[in-house]
Amino acid sequence: MRKIVIAGNWKMYKTQAESLEFLQGFMSHLEETPQEREVVIAAPFTDLSILSKNLHNNRVLLSAQNIHWEQEGAYTGEISGSMLTEIGVRYVIVGHSERRQYFGETDETVNRRLKAAQRCGLTPILCVGESKEQRENGETESLIVTQLKKGLVDVDQQNLVIAYEPIWAIGTGDTCDSPEANRVIGLIRSQLNNPHVSIQYGGSVKPNNIDEIMAQPEIDGALVGGASLEPESFARIVNYK
């Protein structure tokens, strides 16, 4: 059975005070959210602890946006899995295109982070997706197959979510056509050895396109950036029809 997972990725937005203000506006909207939909917020490290203390039930699960592959050590600026699980974090985003583009993330480091997350019981959300240039050159399929093949070496597919995020659709308002997102997600599924892995779509998901995206048979959720920052907008997304 594939789970529906709707995750908001706050990226480098929201102080602690702003994150609590968000919760105040957001939680009441969840009364109408079907129980089987998993709602996740991937907040900056500094917000996770205070959010955890203010989320008194498991209706909203917390995610980090990165994790180091070692359990501890001299790795200035990094965070370990046990530091995250200790404060109640359940998910971690791994291999987001912004980490690949700006911080030197490779399929090999993605693989190490995925395994580290699973070792301490976190569910990783592995991001894959092509750039505009790669799409125009007809490289979408081969790129994604490579990202999966290298990223998933020795990774347990029983505890994994994948997000298909075409880079050209991120933060641009230029959403990938839903049938096309459905097709690529079908291709991703064909590369996996567990048919129950949930696969999200990400890239300019908004209140006005979520219904259409979630109507696609292969799409099991969304990874939402900008539209997850406002309570009403993210609520409309998690409460899609």
Ligand SMILES: O=C[C@H](O)COP(=O)(O)O
């Ligand atoms: O992780 C989320 C994605 O990068 C999508 O961001 P966006 O919804 O602002 O396009």
